[in-house]
Amino acid sequence: METLRDYQVDDLAVAIANPRSFNFSEPGTGKTPTFCALSWYYWSKKQKKTIIVQPNHLRDKNRLEVLRFSGFQDHEVKVIERVDETLGPRKRKSVPEACQETGYINYIRDPEIKVFLVGFTFLKNYWEELVEYHPEIDLVIIDEGHEGYKTYNSKASVELYALMDRTEGFYYCTGTPIDGRLDSCFTAIHIVCPQYYGSYIGFQNQHAGFIDDYGKVLYWQNEEKVTEIFNRHGVIHTWVEVHGEEKRHIEVVDDLTMKPKMAEAYNEFDEMACVELDGMFLDGSNPGVATMRARQIINCPHIFDIKERTAKHEYLEGLAQEGMVVFGSMPEEVEANAELLREQGLKVGVMHGGVSHEKRVEIDRAYNAGELDAICATPAVAATGWNWQRTKVIVFTSLSYSDSNVEQAIKRGEREARDENLMIYFLEYANSVDQKVRKIVVKKEKLTETVMTDVKGLS
Missing domain, CATH: 3.40.50.10810 (Tandem AAA-ATPase domain)
Known part of the structure; x- marks a missing residue:
């Protein structure tokens, strides 16, 4: 014992x-x-x-x-x-x-x-x-x-x-x-x-x-x-x-520009999506149709037959390396991210709701053993329970509405003290619903901080 x-x-x-x-x-x-x-x-x-x-x-x-x-x-x-x-x-x-x-x-x-x-x-x-x-x-x-x-x-x-x-x-x-x-x-x-x-x-x-x-x-x-x-x-x-000291470096890349076809499709839903996220759907628990469609267009353009290489993927391509975890909020987005990394020669495991528990366990084992170079996942299935201390880079190509999922996902790469910074990137299109979603997440984080900052507990 x-x-x-x-x-x-x-x-x-x-x-x-x-x-x-x-x-x-x-x-x-x-x-x-x-x-x-x-x-x-x-x-x-x-x-x-x-x-x-x-x-x-x-x-x-x-x-x-x-x-x-x-x-x-x-x-x-x-x-x-x-x-x-x-x-x-x-x-x-x-x-x-x-x-x-x-x-x-x-x-x-x-x-x-x-x-x-x-x-x-x-x-x-x-x-x-x-x-x-x-x-x-x-x-x-x-x-x-x-x-x-x-x-x-x-x-x-x-x-x-x-x-x-x-x-x-x-x-x-x-x-x-x-x-x-x-x-x-x-x-x-x-x-x-x-x-x-x-x-x-x-x-x-x-x-x-x-x-x-x-x-x-x-x-x-x-x-x-x-x-x-x-x-x-x-x-x-x-x-x-x-x-001891938490070693992480966070970079919010919020100035990415949509390619023409994506922008054309996105603009049809942008105004209503922003109204939804600013108003009655403030906490993101009930995103409206326009919001969902706008997020699908910018994060999964291939399902709308938009074949352009996206600005997020171009940025992700520049970060591609062994020891990385890429989070996206949608399964189709996760699959597309994985395909991009495979094109860069990386061996990639995928975790989302459509992947069985047994397969996720095998991906976890293979990644920690060095048999896989990267994991692409949704925070909903990968934000808790996994120990990926070997991770060097974490990238969010989109966010879910849960602040806890974001921090828990980052903690997959911070299971113990690190010798070097964990690099964390948030990729966002300028003047888009990406900023609105991050605003919701930050608002929730502030509520958590308000409650938890002075919690010391029993001793």
Whole structure:
């Protein structure tokens, strides 16, 4: 069993003393060893079992980490596979039957298992069966919680509330507790310390500055109360605290010029797209038709039969080198970026929603082994869980609307101290929706900074 660092031992002590708490340490600071050791404490001292919930692509990695930082044996820590939803409602078909019919290995009834690693969807649909077969379950650990529980009334959040009504321990981990909206943290707060608000309406009454006729919160207020709650009920460590000076160089290339055919197609949608992004779609959660079309034209012109070599691709071509990761918000854009880099002689792996989990794992392995020179990906699937410390250059050819995705994506190349700067480029067309999207991202970043700057946590 590997040893925790001193600050991780302190974090473990806080989690033991506070059965329901947060760990909001920044990406790359080592939250995982702490919660692995916590699961061992619950079994070795209390004879209680643990469910660890995370994005599916983290399950295998976290399983290995549990085995490293605990005294569990291999057969006691298992990944529980998802169940085919087409087999029928939960009440009519149990998990074991469904697993048997789909060919998935079924561990759910194995009494030897002490730690269950599941995805958000599995927990949402099948937690009742899991705790029925294993009443010893008394600790729920959430890893990268912002990916599964940022909407207070989602099915996933509602089922999590129900699970926690019968479970004592809860350890909520994420490096981005505020994900674009102040209420993205409500689910976690409501489970750890429900006394502050009582309900979501109570949260809105204290923090929603103005709600329009469509029920949309136009601005948030009293952020300092959330800061104080985080300070009272969790721990936090910054990347600089753990690793020292952060070595990165950011360059925003915002003066790229569209080629004639692209500009002609784009201008048809530009004015309405800017109105949408300035007005009712300010947070980017519901981009309008014009916005989507304008972004497709400038980032995926080939799907509109625009054959010009784009200014973004010309710039990207000049950056092409071994040890680079290129992020784009659209799968078609990612594929086009990968094709460009292959034309430059690079071996490239691609990650987006259309690429299987197994393939992503293989791409991760090949890149870290030096068998691939570059990765092209969407932040939605590649912003968390991957360790790409060998990366020298990160390029964003477009942004999603999520500020957390941007910072998490950058952190793929900052898993530990670096000897040289990580070069980061944001490519934008001048006077386009690119600037509007970046404005939305920056606005969200400022909200996060307002809450998190003074969060020091328990010690």
